[in-house]
Amino acid sequence: MSASLMPLSESQKVDGNGGDGGAREFVEGWTLAQTLGEGAYGEVKLLINRQTGEAVAMKMVDLKKHPDAMLSVRKEVCIQKLLQDKHILRYFGKRSHDDVEYLFLEYAAGGELFDRIEPDVGMAQHEAQRYFLQLLSGVQYLHQHGIAHRDLKPENLLLDEHDNIKISDFGMATMFRYKGKERLLDTRCGTLPYVAPEVLVKPYHAQPADIWSCGIILVTMLAGELAWDQPSTNCQEFKNWTDNERWSTQTPWSKLDTLAISLLRKVLATNPTYRLTLEKILEHKWCNMQFNENEHSHDLVDSAAALDIHSPKAKRSRQHSSKHRLTNHFVDDTISRNYCSQPMPSIPLDLTDVGLAADGANNNPAAAQEARLNFCFSQPALLDDLLVCTQMNQTQSASQNVFHRLVRRMTRFFVTTRWDDTIKRLVATIERLGFACKVGDGGVVTISTIDRRKLRLVFKAYIIEMDGKILVDFRLSKGCGLEFKRRFIKIKESLEDIVLRGPTTWPIAIATNAVP
Incomplete structure (x- = not known):
């Protein structure tokens, strides 16, 4: 790490008031504006370049306090390095200093998706459709690269300044396909209301499980409430859904029109074999319906083109976004200095070394389980099998100068x-x-x-x-x-x-x- 990029000592830092009203210098030219979030291993801070106004989210992991976090950091970095898509929160690099790992990520200036959802009401169908199609676009990109997110929910979906979806928090992500060989997953993880039923019984296929979570997110966007607390027969709401009894007269389903219901019955099929694939979801009439076409017409996603990352339209979009890359101040020591202005390089990975090759393939099962439990940046509420029911969200805020630029937030x-x-x-x-x-x-x-x-x-x-x-x-x-x-x-x-x-x-x- 060059001297100009080293975090300043305490005596060099500009005094702040401890809250969000003050700011201090982190590295030369970059101001540590405020705390965006906190997790099991540290905090997420906002950095703003005083000259250019560029903003970046910085995740800090203190290895002195959390020595077991090293594997988690390595795994998250390895996954994020592979990803470069307009609907995935971008990774810029990593630095190490004084036993603290600094991960630099894209700053989502539009806030969080859950902030757009009115409790018990939801949002307009054309808005839900737009977000849903963008979510599917990002998920398809992940699956094409052999990666499952495994914790998709509104709290992990951020929005950029143009109100476009950015999938974030890869703390529970894993690689399910490597060199063309796909494996079953056996770690129960996710957030209970959004998790697929087969995840609770394991083993399970990665892609249908992520698709189920997308379906629950759509229910939440349309109705402003969750479908059920958990997908098990112990939950009466879920049992009604699976038994096809009385569910249609109960919320959230009674709030939805028949077209949305027809899609969700197929996306939320309890047997993953019969669950719609991403391609079949896009063919459904609901995904191609023109809702209130006079509103947000310039932002509506062309469903067929949106999910084809190799289409000319998608390539043009990626080329356009590459013109607005962050400067290379925070580029990973292990990545070429051209990373922020060039396409993502292909990085060979020792997947077994970082725990991506298999959930349970380890000579020391206890150590493997501990590594899994400590992997996510947000501490799980239930340490048994990573079944999280509450999780830290990287709530964000910024401005056109250090003190006054704020993200869109209703709260x-x-x-x-x-x-x-x-x-x-x-x-x-x-x-x-x-x-x-x-x-x-x-x-x-x-x-x-x-x-x-x-x-x-x-x-x-x-x-x-x-x-x-x-x-x-x-x-x-x-x-x-x-x-x-x-x-x-x-x-x-x-x-x-x-x-x-x-x-x-x-x-x-x-x-x-x-x-x-």
Whole structure:
């Protein structure tokens, strides 16, 4: 690592206030603006280039605190190096310094998909169709390269500045095909409401399991709620679906039209042998229907071309995106310096060494299991077989300068009270609603509760002074995005008397996603 790219010592760093209102220099010319997320092994930070305005997400893994994380980092890096697609969050490189691994990833300025889903309502069909087709495009790219994601859900789908899907968080991804040879998977992993039923009984084929998760995501986008808590006969909602009894009169299905239902019955076929393939899904009438064609017509995906990564249209798109690559300040030590301006090189991998060749092929089963459990950057809630029911999400925010450029997010509002009064009022409201909370450095309020599935839900409220006003910015840390938004609505309604009303200035409009 060159001296100019070395993280500055503590004495060299610009002081911040501990919250998101301050910023400090990380390397020369790059400002460490704020924390985007946190996980089992460290944090995700936002870096902004002061001269160019470029932004990058930096994942930090402290190997002194977490020596067992090395295998996880190596596996994630090996997978991310293989991927270069417009619907996959891009990997720029890795650096090591003082036993800390720094992974540099694309910064998704559009926020998270779950933020676009209104609880118990969902979104318009034309919007859901657009996101769904983009998701399928990214998943097909993964499968063509022999990689299964294994934890697809709205919390792991980010959006770029043009509102396009970016699949993220490859902590549970694995390679199921290598040199033309495909293998069955035997690790139970994923997030229970989105996981395919065969994953619970194992072994299972990779591709149908990912396709099932895409189907559940579509249900969530259309209805604003999950289909079931888990795909097992212990769950009555799932049992109704599999027995074909009473499901059509119950939510979420009663909210959907017959065309969407006809697609979902085939995508969510409990027998993976009869489940639609990606190609068959694209042939379905719902995927080719023109919903509200006057809205977002320029962004609607041409379904046939979108999933053919070798089509001229797809190639032109990749060539266009390559013109906007990040500078090579953060290029991996092991990758050519031309990586950020040239196509992804073919990198030979020792798959067995990093645990990609087989889920259970290891001379030491206990060590293999431990490696799997510690692989994901977000700590699983249930350590038994990586069945996660709550997970860290890389909630993001940025601006046209270090302090003021924010991602699109619905879960924030301005208030009329002063900074310290805002914290007092917020804490009192949270406690009255029965949630636990703790005020940390910089006035960051961490809220903890249990959701309706009796799972832990954690989110944070950042109190930020900007343009002479106070912004209360809520971000999900762990748990279900829909459950988080339901809690946010309750808190906002309880603070209605101090939520800023009246004329909206341009900076406020940008910050609160209210741009006309």
